[in-house]
Amino acid sequence: MRVFPHIGIKDIICVSLSGDNLKLAYAKISPTRKELVDLVSYEIQGLSDEEISKSVRSSLNSLKLNAPEVIVTVPSHATIAKNIEIPSLDPNEIREIVDLQAGRHTPYSREEIVIDYINIGAYRENYTKILLVIVTLSVIRRQIDILEKAGLRIEKVFFAPELIARYASHLLKGGQADAVRTVIHVDANFTDFINVCKGEVIFVRSIPIGKQHLSTEQDRYEARFIDEVKKSLETYQSEDIASMPEEIILTGAIREEGELQELLGKMFYVPVKFLPYLEHAPLSSGELKKSLSAGQDSFLDVAAPLLITSRLNINLIPEEIKLRKKFEEKSKDLVTAGVYIMTILAVLCLILIGEIFFRATYLKNLTDKYDPVIQSSKNLEKSFSQIRLIKRELKDRYISLEVLFELYNLIPIDIQLNGIKYSSQGRFSIEGNSRTMGTVFSFIGDMEESKFFKNVESKRTTKRKEGNEEIVDFEIVCTLDSEWGVTE
Numbered sequence: 001m002r003v004f005p006h007i008g009i010k011d012i013i014c015v016s017l018s019g020d021n022l023k024l025a026y027a028k029i030s031p032t033r034k035e036l037v038d039l040v041s042y043e044i045q046g047l048s049d050e051e052i053s054k055s056v057r058s059s060l061n062s063l064k065l066n067a068p069e070v071i072v073t074v075p076s077h078a079t080i081a082k083n084i085e086i087p088s089l090d091p092n093e094i095r096e097i098v099d100l101q102a103g104r105h106t107p108y109s110r111e112e113i114v115i116d117y118i119n120i121g122a123y124r125e126n127y128t129k130i131l132l133v134i135v136t137l138s139v140i141r142r143q144i145d146i147l148e149k150a151g152l153r154i155e156k157v158f159f160a161p162e163l164i165a166r167y168a169s170h171l172l173k174g175g176q177a178d179a180v181r182t183v184i185h186v187d188a189n190f191t192d193f194i195n196v197c198k199g200e201v202i203f204v205r206s207i208p209i210g211k212q213h214l215s216t217e218q219d220r221y222e223a224r225f226i227d228e229v230k231k232s233l234e235t236y237q238s239e240d241i242a243s244m245p246e247e248i249i250l251t252g253a254i255r256e257e258g259e260l261q262e263l264l265g266k267m268f269y270v271p272v273k274f275l276p277y278l279e280h281a282p283l284s285s286g287e288l289k290k291s292l293s294a295g296q297d298s299f300l301d302v303a304a305p306l307l308i309t310s311r312l313n314i315n316l317i318p319e320e321i322k323l324r325k326k327f328e329e330k331s332k333d334l335v336t337a338g339v340y341i342m343t344i345l346a347v348l349c350l351i352l353i354g355e356i357f358f359r360a361t362y363l364k365n366l367t368d369k370y371d372p373v374i375q376s377s378k379n380l381e382k383s384f385s386q387i388r389l390i391k392r393e394l395k396d397r398y399i400s401l402e403v404l405f406e407l408y409n410l411i412p413i414d415i416q417l418n419g420i421k422y423s424s425q426g427r428f429s430i431e432g433n434s435r436t437m438g439t440v441f442s443f444i445g446d447m448e449e450s451k452f453f454k455n456v457e458s459k460r461t462t463k464r465k466e467g468n469e470e471i472v473d474f475e476i477v478c479t480l481d482s483e484w485g486v487t488e
């Protein structure tokens with residue numbers, strides 16, 4: 001029992017909308033299995049686009065789809081397919097030349113058509129043969145609008161003959177590698193004449209005769225059908241594309257071997273094989289295969305893209321859809337990059353928060369562990385500051401006594417001091433008087449020689465009369481030496 005049965009399963013819907021019929025194919029594809037779940041066809045002749053959208057929507061309502069991939073196939077009768085030669089062997093130059101010259105092969109302007117091509121191979125010197133496929137933009141847009149109204153978004157637009165050729169080549173693996181095969185795919189109202197070489201389409205022509213014509217008026221339309229096949233071979237031969245076909249493969253709405261197969265063999269003298277594609281299709285039930293066998297339609301063009309795995313050359317999706325897809329892909333890339341960036345930032349934030357939390361926890365543990373030591377150190381620092389303050393006070397007192405004692409020893413007998421001033425910045429000044437000016441200058445000289453004083457100078461000296469004597473008033477300023485001066 002699978003726990004998650006839908007994981008790895010992809011829903012794919014293929015639509016063919018042209019002419020009088022609407023065909024739908026629905027498949028479930030997983031890494032190990034491909035299964036066609038449903039194949040339906042509707043008559044849409046006379047219906048409006050809105051009614052066609054409702055038909056598509058109603059057919060899908062019963063299916064439980066999970067974001068299906070939508071593919072549209074364009075039949076050969078809705079396109080212009082031309083074999084042309086390009087004077088270049090460089091793939092980039094070939095695409096540029098095709099893009100410039102595509103308008104010459106159709107009455108429509110370049111803006112009104114969608115083009116793509118298949119590179120058939122080198123031809124002569126510096127020439128490349130290609131199969132150019134052109135479809136009008138209005139045809140593609142109509143199908144896109146109808147399907148978008150039905151709630152489906154188109155992913156790819158394929159060329160039906162290329163799908164048919166790839167699937168037929170996959171089933172018919174025998175034969176020479178370079179041999180050309182003709183695949184005649186009969187549908188309800190049209191037939192595809194496809195020449196295939198090495199699994200690639202090299203020539204396409206649409207024949208306006210289908211299973212309905214051959215069923216209602218067999219004698220009349222069989223002759224016309226053979227004549228159209230003959231014209232197709234003659235056209236192919238005249239364009240000198242490759243060798244003539246060695247084998248004809250009859251498939252599509254032709255359900256069994258019959259007169260048509262024998263008639264083709266007799267007319268063109270080549271082996272004609274009947275390819276019952278339904279026998280090789282992985283249908284979900286036998287009832288589905290039985291119901292399809294009784295119909296007039298061929299579902300090969302819508303079933304093939306769901307079953308083949310090889311990469312196709314032609315994608316006829318309009319440029320605006322391609323640009324929209326590129327924009328969406330870039331938007332998804334930007335969103336993805338944004339998610340990655342936010343995820344990385346979130347992880348970095350978590351790491352940073354974890355680191356901060358770890359460090360905070362570690363710091364708290366250290367704090368709790370060493371808090372007694374920290375408190376003891378603070379108390380010790382406080383005690384040390386007090387002791388240092390006491391030492392400074394004691395030192396200042398001692399210095400004051402030393403300075404006064406030094407000053408006492410230096411003062412001459414005939415000098416009288418009137419005042420001594422000392423500032424916290426270490427400025428020291430002495431005011432006094434003397435009987436002679438020489439005594440003052442001698443005192444200044446003695447102070448300069450002392451270890452306690454420096455920058456000794458006389459700030460003021462004035463003479464005055466006191467009775468019969470002459471008195472000299474003076475003021476001496478100096479600074480205490482740093483060793484004896486202001487302390488911290």
